[in-house]
Amino acid sequence: MLAKIGVEVAAMRILFLALCVAFLAFGEEPMALGGGGFMAGLLFLDLSELNTYLVQNGFAGLPSPLVLSGGGGMGGLLGGSRVGGAGFGGETQSVLNEKRVSLSLGVGGFSTEQALFSRKTLAFALGFMIGGGDAELLLVFREPSSFEDALTSPVCTRLRRGFFLLVPYLSAEVFLLDWAFLKVNVGFFFTLGGPWEADGVSVSGPPASFHAPLLQ
Numbered sequence: 001m002l003a004k005i006g007v008e009v010a011a012m013r014i015l016f017l018a019l020c021v022a023f024l025a026f027g028e029e030p031m032a033l034g035g036g037g038f039m040a041g042l043l044f045l046d047l048s049e050l051n052t053y054l055v056q057n058g059f060a061g062l063p064s065p066l067v068l069s070g071g072g073g074m075g076g077l078l079g080g081s082r083v084g085g086a087g088f089g090g091e092t093q094s095v096l097n098e099k100r101v102s103l104s105l106g107v108g109g110f111s112t113e114q115a116l117f118s119r120k121t122l123a124f125a126l127g128f129m130i131g132g133g134d135a136e137l138l139l140v141f142r143e144p145s146s147f148e149d150a151l152t153s154p155v156c157t158r159l160r161r162g163f164f165l166l167v168p169y170l171s172a173e174v175f176l177l178d179w180a181f182l183k184v185n186v187g188f189f190f191t192l193g194g195p196w197e198a199d200g201v202s203v204s205g206p207p208a209s210f211h212a213p214l215l216q
Contacts, residue, residue, distance in 0.1 A: 035181070036073025039088055041216030043068055043105070043189060047092075049206035050103075059101045059139070060094035066105060067091075068216065074111060079118040084111050086129065088216075100140040105210065107133030107165050121175045127185070129167040135210065136160050137196065159203060163193025167214060185216040 042065040051061035070088025087108035094101055109131015117124040137159040144150035169187025176182060191210040196203045 034073075034075035035179075036084070037071065039068070039070045039072050039086060039216060041068040041088070041185070041214060042066070043090060043212050043214055045092075045207070045210060045212045047103070047207065049208075053206060054094075054101060058096070059099050060096035062092045062094050062101060062103055064092060065212075066103075072111070074113065076113070077115070078123060079115045081115070082113040082125070084113075085109065086111055089133075098140075098142045100138075102136075102138045104136050104138075105133060107131060109165055109167075113171065123173040123175075125171045125173070127169050127171055127187075129165070129169070129187075131165045132163065133165050133191075134160060134162045157198065159196040159198050159205075161193055161196050163191040163210065166190045166192075169214065169216075185214070187214045187216070188212070189214050 044065040047062050047064050055061055068088045068090040070086065072084060072086025072088075074082045074084025076082030076084075085108070087106075089104065089106035091102055091104040093103070109129045111127055111129045113125040113127035115123060115125045138156060139159075140156040142155060144153075144155050167187050167189055169185045171183055171185045174182045189210055189212045193209070194202070196205050
């Protein structure tokens with residue numbers, strides 16, 4: 001219940017900020033905008049429930065946020081609509097003696113934006129990214145002493161799950177040069193997917209989703 005409330009509160013805050021910026025919008029002659037480049041960010045996942053299970057079974061808890069990296073591009077009008085796409089991913093991991101665990105995410109999708117405010121050196125836009133992704137949870141229980149040891153006694157378990165993705169976000173763009181600009185997105189990850197799978201077999205377990213605030 002608390003996680004659901006947190007998602008709703010974060011979404012309302014993003015919408016409120018977008019509406020506030022929209023009040024400042026004013027018209028000007030259309031100017032083309034296009035480009036792409038490297039993307040980095042932070043995904044603030046709530047891993048508390050998953051960490052409870054990990055600690056109970058002798059693993060160290062996973063730290064959050066996930067550090068993301070990837071790339072993307074977009075084209076359109078500085079003071080109008082834009083379209084593009086992006087792909088990025090990240091990983092968090094922990095180690096306790098021989099036991100290791102890692103959680104990795106990879107996502108990609110189509111993005112569309114609408115300018116809310118634009119000047120020659122500064123612009124704000126409201127955007128949505130629609131796409132999909134997958135997650136992998138790798139649990140390593142011990143280090144094998146030999147090839148035969150790895151065959152006769154389990155060493156690790158690998159769980160995977162796919163999901164659909166929707167990311168509403170508010171972006172701020174600062175134009176440094178005619179050909180270079182810095183862009184910052186503040187948004188929220190909404191995911192919809194099934195349970196974990198181990199070699200095609202469904203395995204229910206946390207987290208129920210990967211809803212989380214995003215800074216990019």
